[in-house]
Structures are given as structure tokens and as C-alpha cells.
Amino acid sequence: MERAELVLLLTPTGLALLDEVSAQGEATDLVATVSALRKAGHDPQLVSAALTQSRLRRHARPKFGGFADRMLFTQAGLEQATRLKVAALHAGRFARAGLTRVADLGCGIGGDAMALAALDLQVTAVDADEVTATMAAYNLAPFHTATARHARAEDVDLSEFDAVYFDPARRTAGHQNTARLTRPEDYTPSLDFVFDTASRMPTGVKLGPGIDRDIIPDAAEAQWVSVDGSVVELGLWFGGLARDGIRRSALVLGREGSHELSAASDAEDEPVRELGQYLYEPDGAVIRARLIGDLARQIGAAPLSDGIAYLSGDELTATPFATAFRVIERMPLDEKALRRWVKQNEIGTLEIKKRGVDLDPAAFRKRLNPRGASSATLVLTRVDGRHTALVVERAGGASDD
Known part of the structure; x- marks a missing residue:
């Protein structure tokens, strides 16, 4: 979504049109729907933006449940967004550690910030992309303890916070048709900046699950998370957010609930034995x-x-x-x-x-x-x-x- 489309959408007329097309569900004849909306006098750019948002809301339901029906998304933001059930677990770490003022740097469309605010934590969501930051502000509007800023993570004064959560951008710039970045040095903000911050204050970091394990700092608790059989992220936790005696863990979320296997280090393999039943x-x-x-x-x-x-x-x-x-x-x-x-x-x-x-x-x-x-x-x-x-x-x- 471009800035001009978002400006049109964030008006009483635009939001009313979005609610109207979202209530209709997926159009069986998209051409007829577009023609009818334009015949009714709606701006063609606004029609395109509303239909795109309606489609993204449907696609977001597996991640956000009913919350998706009042949120705004970019395609890239939705792809990188944390599932709500995982974000709730992230937020629980901050709450249990007694950390109440959190900077969410690289917040995307605001999924993790929503979960933090739902626990009444003071959260400031920051994104370097103006459109994404605006969408985060819209998505966080129902939460009185959350605010959003358009800024680079590196430019945020962290003295007003007692903890940080990073979700570095791992895709090329843009709002749709983006490509996954394969080199950690290309992330925004850089992992050097992230890990330097983590050496000074309690920090959580969301990374892709396939990242090179050699870059994981020794001080971090590394937790790989799978949801319904798919590994969705690697979470690194530092300072008061890391658990004593745990450096490796596997968190498995599914229909039967949440289960975790954890250890102080990589596990030694068992010897090979004959094939069993x-x-x-x-x-x-x-x-x-x-x-x-x-x-x-x-x-x-x-x-x-x-x-x-x-x-x-x-x-x-x-x-x-x-x-x-x-x-x-x-x-x-x-x-x-x-x-x-x-x-x-x-x-x-x-x-x-x-x-x-x-x-x-x-x-x-x-x-x-x-x-x-x-x-x-x-x-x-x-x-x-x-x-x-x-x-x-x-x-x-x-x-x-």
C-alpha cells in the first residue's frame, strides 16, 4: 500500500467502505464488485485499497483471529507479523520479569505491541517505514498503554525504557512482493546494533528459525518455536528476560496446547541402534x-x-x-x-x-x-x-x- 492510498483509507468514508466490503466477504466476481463500487461514486484508488485490505484481513485470521477484522495490514507486514498466540508468550516474559516500559523496535503492523499492551505494559512501537508505522498506530488505537512512532530504531532514546523488543526487518524494502533477506548483515536494524543493545539492557529478539546458529551470543537463551508443526521463529532472550540455566529450548504449540523441551546446552546424541518397531x-x-x-x-x-x-x-x-x-x-x-x-x-x-x-x-x-x-x-x-x-x-x- 502506498501513502496516498492509506491517506484515502484513513477517512470516515474510507473506513466505512472498508467495513462494507469486509462484511461482504470474498467477492465471487471481483470485476463486478469493483464496477459497482466505482459506479456508486467511490474513488478508484480507494476501492483498490479497501479491497486489498479486505483480502489481507481474511488472510490474517489464522494469525490474529477476530482481531484481524479491525486491523490494517501490508502484505509484507502480515508475512513477518508474529502470530497472536506467540506474541502473548513474548509479552508474558516481560510481565513476569517486572519490565513495564518496553520499546518495540521494528514493530511492523504491531502484533507484538498489541500483546504487550494487552497486559497493561507501556509499549512504544517504532517502525522506520511511514506507512507501516501509521498502520501500527491504527492497530494499537484501542490500547491505552500503547503508542506508535515513525523512526529508525537506532534513533530512539532508550533511556525512557526498561526493556527492548527487536523484530529486525528480514525482507527487502516495500509493502508487497518483497524478498527474504538471507544475510543477517542486511537486516534493519543490524544485528550488531541489536546485540550491543542486548548487552546493556533486557532484550528480546525475533529472528528467522533457520539463521546461522554461530551468530547466537553465548549470553542468550535461544528458543525455537513451532506452531502446528511449522517452525515459525527463533526468539533470543537476554538479561532479565532469559531464564536461569536455559540456553536452548524448543516450544511446540498446537491443538493440544503448549509444550517445551529445554536444556542448558545442545544435547548429546544417543548412539545409533537397530531399527525398531x-x-x-x-x-x-x-x-x-x-x-x-x-x-x-x-x-x-x-x-x-x-x-x-x-x-x-x-x-x-x-x-x-x-x-x-x-x-x-x-x-x-x-x-x-x-x-x-x-x-x-x-x-x-x-x-x-x-x-x-x-x-x-x-x-x-x-x-x-x-x-x-x-x-x-x-x-x-x-x-x-x-x-x-x-x-x-x-x-x-x-x-x-
Whole structure:
């Protein structure tokens, strides 16, 4: 969204039109909708802005729930925004630490600032982009303890705050069609500035989960967060926001609630053992946090092969930190043999998982030519160093044993 569009939208007429098109839901005939709104006398630029915001609100509901229906977004801001359930956990850290005056630097559209303000913390949301900062101000308007500023993070006087939260920009400049930045040195503000601030006052930092672990400062508590099976962020916590004795943690959020695996350091792996009756696929947050060894000891399992993030055991142990599969059959990873197996078993729906083998699952599935009424799951991996195909089925819990 450009500045001129936002100016049009933030008027009584613009906001009324946004409410009108949002209430209509997704237009089945967009051309007819645009024509009708323009025929009614609405500015074409305003119509475009209102329809874009209505679409972004629908897309924002998985992250923000009902709050999305009164918020404003940019495409880039929505993509980088923290999910509300995760932002609430961030805010809880500040509240438990007794930190009440927080600067949210790189606030984006204001998701984390909303969660902080919901706990009655005094939060100042700051963004270097004028349009984004204006949207944050709009989104924070219902919260009396929140304000928004248009400024660079580096220019904010931190003496009026007792804690800082950073969400450095990790995408190229703009409001839509932005690209993810792959080099941390290109982030805004820079990680040098972020970590220097963290050395002087309680600080939280949101980063992408795949960032190079070597850049994580020794003083930080590093927490990888997954939501419904997808790893969404790495949170670094410093000073009073970091927990004693914890430097690595995996936080798993799903339909069954919140579960955490934590440790003082990376976990030592268990020795490789023979393939058992059950295969465990650890949650991505556990893998990123390098706590697979601790998980293995919890569930009485062991790695299939050195350097492979699959575990195996003879007992089915329910855990929120991994998906369990029952091993049905073990075969060599041979394409011709697997194609025959697929044909003989009339497999039409074929799920392929892989670790430790160099192939494209989608292309490999196509070559296996699945046709039929049955379904199956194949795990392509290494077992004790040998390339192997495992036929598995999901195991619902210990009661299935």
C-alpha cells in the first residue's frame, strides 16, 4: 500500500467502505464488485485499497483471529507479523520479569505491541517505514498503554525504557512482493546494533528459525518455536528476560496446547541402534534446538543413523515433540523395486518423507507412478548408514500398541 492510498483509507468514508466490503466477504466476481463500487461514486484508488485490505484481513485470521477484522495490514507486514498466540508468550516474559516500559523496535503492523499492551505494559512501537508505522498506530488505537512512532530504531532514546523488543526487518524494502533477506548483515536494524543493545539492557529478539546458529551470543537463551508443526521463529532472550540455566529450548504449540523441551546446552546424541518397531519424526523446533538426544532419552529411542534426525524404538511412547509411525516394511531404496511395490499394492495416494537422501520427493513420487485405491507413506532415509525405504503408518498413541 502506498501513502496516498492509506491517506484515502484513513477517512470516515474510507473506513466505512472498508467495513462494507469486509462484511461482504470474498467477492465471487471481483470485476463486478469493483464496477459497482466505482459506479456508486467511490474513488478508484480507494476501492483498490479497501479491497486489498479486505483480502489481507481474511488472510490474517489464522494469525490474529477476530482481531484481524479491525486491523490494517501490508502484505509484507502480515508475512513477518508474529502470530497472536506467540506474541502473548513474548509479552508474558516481560510481565513476569517486572519490565513495564518496553520499546518495540521494528514493530511492523504491531502484533507484538498489541500483546504487550494487552497486559497493561507501556509499549512504544517504532517502525522506520511511514506507512507501516501509521498502520501500527491504527492497530494499537484501542490500547491505552500503547503508542506508535515513525523512526529508525537506532534513533530512539532508550533511556525512557526498561526493556527492548527487536523484530529486525528480514525482507527487502516495500509493502508487497518483497524478498527474504538471507544475510543477517542486511537486516534493519543490524544485528550488531541489536546485540550491543542486548548487552546493556533486557532484550528480546525475533529472528528467522533457520539463521546461522554461530551468530547466537553465548549470553542468550535461544528458543525455537513451532506452531502446528511449522517452525515459525527463533526468539533470543537476554538479561532479565532469559531464564536461569536455559540456553536452548524448543516450544511446540498446537491443538493440544503448549509444550517445551529445554536444556542448558545442545544435547548429546544417543548412539545409533537397530531399527525398531516405531519411527519418530522430531518436531522441527526440537531439531533446530539440537535437543534430539534429550528427546531420544525421554522416549527410549535412538537415531537410525549418524546425523539423521529420525529416531526409532520398540515401544510406542506418546510425546508432543515428535510424530510417531509404526514401521510396516523395510526395503532397499531402489527405484525399480519401489515402483513394482507401488503397482503390486495398488497405491494411488503416496506420501513421501525423506532425510539424508539426495532426491526430490515430488519428482520421485511421479516416477513411482502411483495409481490405485490404496494409500501409503514411504520414509526414504539412511538406516545405520545404508539408504533405505521404510513403509510406515501413523501411530496415534501408546494405546495403539
